[in-house]
Amino acid sequence: MKFSLSWLKRHLETDATLEQISTTLSAIGLEVEGIEDRGAALAPFRIAHVIEAVQHPDADKLRVCQVDIADGTIRTIVCGAPNARTGMKTVLGLPGAVVPANGMVLKVGKIRGVESQGMMCSSRELGLGDEHDGIIDLPADAPVGQPYASWAGLDDPVIEISVTPNRGDALSVRGVARDLAAAGLGTLKPFAPAPVQAAYPSPLAWSVDDLAGCPWVLGRAVRGVKNGPSPKWLQDKLVSIGLRPINALVDVTNWFTYDLGRPLHVFDVAKVKGDTLVIRRGREGESYLALNGKEISVTRDDLVIADDGGVESLAGIMGGEHSGSDLGTTEVFIECALFDPVQIALSGRRHELRSDARQRFERGVDQALPPAALEAATALIIELCGGEASEITAAGAEPQWQRTAHLRFERIAGLGGSSITPDEAVEGLERLGFSVASRDEAGVTVNVPSWRNDVAGGQGGLAQSPELAPERAAKAAEGCAAIEPECDLLEEVLRLRGLDAVPPVSLPVPSPVPQSSLTARQTRTSLARRVLAARGMLDCVSFGFLDDKTAALFGDTPASLRLENPIAADLNQMRPTPLASIALAAARNIARGYPDVALAEIGGAYRDITPAGQLTVAAGLRTGFTPRHWSEPARAVDAMDAKGDALAVLASLGVPTAALSVAAEAPGFYHPGRSGVIKQGPKTVLATFGELHPTLRGQLDLPGPAVAFEVFLDLVADPKKRKKAVPDLPAFQPLKRDFAFLVDATVPAENLVRAARGAERALITDVALFDRYAGERLPEGKVSLALEVTLQPRDASLTDAEIEAVGAKIVAAVTKATGATLRG
Missing domain, CATH: 2.40.50.140 (Nucleic acid-binding proteins)
Structure with a gap:
């Protein structure tokens, strides 16, 4: 919204400097975006x-x-x-x-x-x-x-302000002047145009078919006009805010759009077909040439102004070339109407038309102003172009915009944190145009002025028009009654003193410990992603669907998970696991000369259409060779790499690894002898791992070794559901003992670890497998498995005899459970 300083002073009696005016505007919520002072x-x-x-x-x-x-x-x-x-x-x-x-x-x-x-x-x-x-x-x-x-009149600074969408009244110079006067920066000059004497009957009449879209419209003709360039003062004002003067009649409508926030339109009476202008819905196939030179095809959802020849204007947005005034116009008809803000906004967006009229109508205009605005526009047209006015013709009725709002004085300090007194608050509201309906010690009830559509749940006044459908009017009235507009009035009171004067007050803290901003599921996902990145895996983001043939290699592909309208023919099936997507990505990398890849993705796995059938899975895949340690040569990836990745993710999520077990029950797309599942308890499978099946690798063009894992994040218990143990902080130094067992090669190492851990639970805190040997000097079919056992004393340091006794229990437990023997 732009206006010049001299334009502002046509409505505001003030001695304030430009700096005072700009500072006050920003303080009361009409933020100054710039000042152009050519002078x-x-x-x-x-x-x-x-x-x-x-x-x-x-x-x-x-x-x-x-x-x-x-x-x-x-x-x-x-x-x-x-x-x-x-x-x-x-x-x-x-x-x-x-x-x-x-x-x-x-x-x-x-x-x-x-x-x-x-x-x-x-x-x-x-x-x-x-x-x-x-x-x-x-x-x-x-x-x-x-x-x-x-x-030359160039010493007139132009001020540009930012107007929030709720403040339609501030899209007028008079509205800005009213706010400045209320803030104590001068006196608002009265606006009461004298009625123009009617000299003849109106040649055109109004007819409104859609009172929901246009509850009230007025019009008046002026004949004998001599159109031409507008006077210098008017041209200077329009040019100063970036508008191009066209002719006197059009310039008058632009003047009142900015001066009073009251959009007007003028029709050349000689160009209108018939004697009635109809406000109705558009019809299929109708179009008109708009003033911007574009052909607009209207729809049934648009509100239009039409004559006997068809559409002449898109109501409240833009007029048409056909009936527009030009230098040959001798009789003009002035349109002054109220339109439904929502319909104007939707039509303007639908046709991508932006105009000053649309900007004001979609925010709500002064609902009581049309008669006075029409008189003022008539007088100015006669002053500039001569002629005489007709009678006023109208259709519809003035909306029932009258409503009240209540403010409790204690809310000024309690909610606004301000020391404004009740008398100051009421005086400020009165300066803004509110009138006191009733007042007591506790609060005040005020009548809301017609130009403040943003206060007290106003709907632009149109939702309460008596001409609307009864159910809509009743619903609007009920809504306005149900909404207590106390905050609207409080905002007005506070901003008049200055928004910069509102003290910053922190919200009360409900707890010294802030609540978590992430859900348990979001936390698990974030932790898993960080752990996998730390282990050298690249994070992937892929589609949740792929072609059904590839998906079938990784699990069931029910028809219910088939896409009816896929974005591509090879993306027609919801994937059973993210592992399928990153396997395809790995194949593309290998085909382009990057055989050693480590990819991971945390995404959806889809088993069926129910919520329970949509899982969040952390999946990873390694191919080619990987260094076990910086000091060791590279080696081919194996199933233990995938197992380590899966265990690292579970450990980061707080799953106790001592309570986990491994079983050879991996899905069919894993190698049957080099894969497994990680369980918590007898039934809950938290992860799968292993080498990919050789047949699958061939179908996916994965030539080298490839190992993968899947961690089912939804099955990991939330931290709130897990009991938090008291930290175990013994006072004595732990000690470690190594044991090497000779055992059948078919016996899982997990069995030895579990047996050793259960031999003496009071002292043994950890058991780890650190070596596996098979080869020379060992009987055929046998392997050597070495365990490191950590003993943690509780009450006193262990004696040699106690240590030997624990060692004997470990050997006995492992032998009994697995048939292993201690190596000499």
Whole structure:
């Protein structure tokens, strides 16, 4: 929203400076986005009289001018402009002035041997246009010596403010002036246009078929008008805010759009077919040529203004070329209507049309203003174009916009944190146009003015029109009654003192320990992703679907998980596991010369269409070779790498690894002899791991070794459901003992670890397998498994005899459970 300072003062009686006005606007919520003050840059330039202009003695295209600016000194100016001549009046810049167009600082200098004491300027040099063929040629009555900006009306700063969507009233100069007056920066001038005497019946009438979209419309004709350019004062005001003057009739409608926030439209009566303008819904196949030169095809959802020939305007948004006024217009019909904000917004968005009228109607305009605005527009048209006015014709009725709002005084301090007194609060509301309906010690009830559609749950006044459908009106009335608009009034009271004066008060803290911002599932996902990244795996993000043939290699592919409208033919099935997606990604990497990859993805696995059948899985895959340690040569990946990845994820999620067991029950796409599942308890499978089946590798073009794992994050118990144990912090040093057992190669190492751990639970805190040997000096079919056992004393340091006794229990337990024997 833009307006000039002088425009603002047409409505506001004030002595405030530009700085005070801009500061106050931002403080009361109308944030100033910029101020353009052309007068400040042009201040050093004055109106000058060229007393004499003669040819330069040493240059054919230069003239030596004697110039007067009424300060008692005649200055010599060397000028190359072809229109420089004796007796003309122009604009002179003295030494020290800065040329706005290029930033050059004027200095005294010699040009071809003649001293020049300033510069006479063109329009381009002053930043006032593109004209640069000669210096500015002013009228003969221009006052010599006066600042040019002041004489030309260029010392009028233009202020641009940001208006929030709820403040439709602030999209008018009068609305801004009202807020400034309420904030104590002056007095709002009265607006009460005198009625214009009707001289003849209106040649056009209104008919409204859709009272929900347009509850009230007024119109009036003016005949005998002589259209032409608008006067300089009006053109200057429009140009200052970036509008292009068109002609007097159109400029008047633009003036009131910004001045009062009241969009108007004018029809050329001679171009309207028939004697009735109808506000109705658009019809299939209808279109019209809009004022922006585009052909608009309206729909049944659009509100239009039509005559007997068809659509003439998209109501409340943009008029049409056919019935628009031009220099040949002699009788004009003024439209002044109220439109439903929602319908205007939807139509404007549908057709991608932006206009000043749409901007105001979709935010809600003053619902009581149309009669006064129509009188003011009629008077201005007659003043500028002559003619006489007809009677006013109308359709519909003024909406029942009247409503009240209540404010409890204790909420000013309790909710707003301000020390504003009740009397100050009420006086501020009254200055904004609210009137007191009733007041007591506890609070005040006020009548909301017609221009404040944002207060007390207002619906632009249209939802409560008596012409609307009864159910809609009842629902709107019930909603307005149910919403207590106390915060609306509190906001008005606070902003008049200044939003910067509202004290910052912290919200009460319900607990010294803040609540977690992530759910347990989000936390598990984040931890798993970090652990896998730390183990050198690249995080992948892929589609949750792939082709059904590939999906079938990794599990069931029920028809219920088939996409009816896939984005591609090879993406038609919800995947049974993320492992399928990263296996395809690994194959593409290998095909492009990157055989050693480590990929991971945390995503959805889909078993059926129920919520329980949609799992969150952390899956990973390694191919090729990987270094076991920086000091060791690379080796082919094996199933134990995948098992380590899976266990690392489970450990990061707080799953006690001592309670886990491994079983050879992996799905069919794993190698049957080099894979397994990790269980918690007898039934819950938390993870699978192992080498991929050789047949599967061949089908996916994975030539080298490939190992994978899946961790089912949904099956990991939430931290709240797991009992938190008291930290175990013994006072004595732990000690470790190693045991090597000779055992059948078919016996799982897990059995030895579990047996050793259960031999003496009071002392044994950890058992780890650290070596496996098979080969020379061992009987055929036997392997050597070495265990490291950690003993943790509780009450006293262990004696040698106690340590030997524990060792004997470990050997006995392992032998009994697995048939293993202790190696000598």
